[in-house]
Amino acid sequence: MLEFQLNAISLTKRSTGGVVEVIAVINYKGGVGKTTVTANLAAELAWRGKKVLLIDTDAQASLTFSFVPPDFWDQNLEESMTIKSWFDPISDGQEPPSLADFVYSPEAVNRRVESRGGKLDIICSHLGLLNVDLELATLLGGANMQQAKRNYLKVHGQLRRAMQQLEDESDYDIVLLDCPPNFNIVTKNAIVAAEKILIPAKPDYLSTLGIDYLQRSVNTLIKEYNEYSNIEEDGESISPEIMGVVFTMIQYMNSQPIAAQRQFMATVKRSGIRTFDSKFRENKSIFSDAPQQLIPVVLNAYESHTHSQVVDEIEEFVDEFMETLEADIV
Numbered sequence: 398m399l400e401f402q403l404n405a406i407s408l409t410k411r412s413t414g415g416v417v418e419v420i421a422v423i424n425y426k427g428g429v430g431k432t433t434v435t436a437n438l439a440a441e442l443a444w445r446g447k448k449v450l451l452i453d454t455d456a457q458a459s460l461t462f463s464f465v466p467p468d469f470w471d472q473n474l475e476e477s478m479t480i481k482s483w484f485d486p487i488s489d490g491q492e493p494p495s496l497a498d499f500v501y502s503p504e505a506v507n508r509r510v511e512s513r514g515g516k517l518d519i520i521c522s523h524l525g526l527l528n529v530d531l532e533l534a535t536l537l538g539g540a541n542m543q544q545a546k547r548n549y550l551k552v553h554g555q556l557r558r559a560m561q562q563l564e565d566e567s568d569y570d571i572v573l574l575d576c577p578p579n580f581n582i583v584t585k586n587a588i589v590a591a592e593k594i595l596i597p598a599k600p601d602y603l604s605t606l607g608i609d610y611l612q613r614s615v616n617t618l619i620k621e622y623n624e625y626s627n628i629e630e631d632g633e634s635i636s637p638e639i640m641g642v643v644f645t646m647i648q649y650m651n652s653q654p655i656a657a658q659r660q661f662m663a664t665v666k667r668s669g670i671r672t673f674d675s676k677f678r679e680n681k682s683i684f685s686d687a688p689q690q691l692i693p694v695v696l697n698a699y700e701s702h703t704h705s706q707v708v709d710e711i712e713e714f715v716d717e718f719m720e721t722l723e724a725d726i727v
């Protein structure tokens with residue numbers, strides 16, 4: 398019965414138009430597995446029949462090249478089909494075009510999920526995104542406080558407005574924004590656009606510090622945005638929520654995480670932030686080969702017992718992820 402009700406609610410939400418959930422995947426630290434978590438989550442959701450849009454907002458473009466061959470990107474996408482091209486007109490003081498015009502459907506992964514009714518699309522990234530950030534910064538400020546606040550809202554709310562427009566134009570169930578390891582204007586756009594924030598983290602000293610700092614930065618951004626938004630007549634407040642921390646690169650010994658990692662996981666839990674029970678184990682060969690094959694680990698054929706263990710754990714994470722989303726909808 399409960400399951401029926403949950404389904405009915407998601408269906409109702411979806412039938413009123415497009416996007417059900419927008420989730421930003423972020424951590425201040427690089428190399429903690431953000432992109433790997435994003436790619437596998439998206440692929441598994443598409444395998445389960447969801448229509449997923451990925452937006453790669455990291456200039457390093459790792460997510461992009463986990464689905465799109467570099468040669469193809471060079472020849473067909475680099476010039477006018479990336480998130481940089483979408484942001485460029487804004488830097489020139491113009492209104493941004495529709496996000497829908499920048500969407501690419503990578504072939505390999507879609508061949509895999511098509512028969513299940515799912516879809517995985519991506520808006521690719523570009524190294525030049527670093528300059529976009531500098532250009533957007535020049536649009537901030539103003540002749541007086543009022544104007545400066547208005548410019549702040551305009552610059553940081555671009556992706557949010559575009560996402561609302563995309564809801565009417567498309568049939569995506571979930572949008573995942575893979576963020577860079579910083580808190581620049583593009584990242585802030587992703588957070589302002591998101592309803593939920595997912596934090597992949599490695600259980601080590603620096604990552605643990607980073608989570609606390611990230612939480613504070615997100616809270617400051619929300620407070621600032623809403624404060625400025627309140628002075629506008631049609632101002633809209635934002636309330637992106639932290640869904641939780643998913644631990645990555647877990648090293649097991651005697652079928653439990655090694656002591657040092659257990660200690661950092663406990664520290665994060667004690668801080669009061671929600672943590673996912675399911676985790677991504679460390680396996681360099683399995684995870685580092687996948688991007689080149691353009692199909693995430695979770696959809697690859699089982700090559701070994703370890704591989705199937707890794708896949709099972711990712712599937713468990715996606716179960717938990719969906720339960721968390723659905724619990725929040727109710």
Ligand SMILES: Nc1ncnc2c1ncn2[C@@H]1O[C@H](COP(=O)(O)OP(=O)(O)O)[C@@H](O)[C@H]1O
Binds near residue numbers: 679
């Ligand atoms: N669970 C894992 N086990 C082993 N290596 C991993 C795992 N997750 C990611 N990696 C590897 O670590 C590197 C950084 O991962 P990535 O997902 O790109 O992190 P981020 O997006 O946080 O920078 C990549 O080379 C990736 O293949």
Ligand SMILES: [Mg+2]
Binds near residue numbers: 431455459460575576
């Ligand atoms: Mg990344």
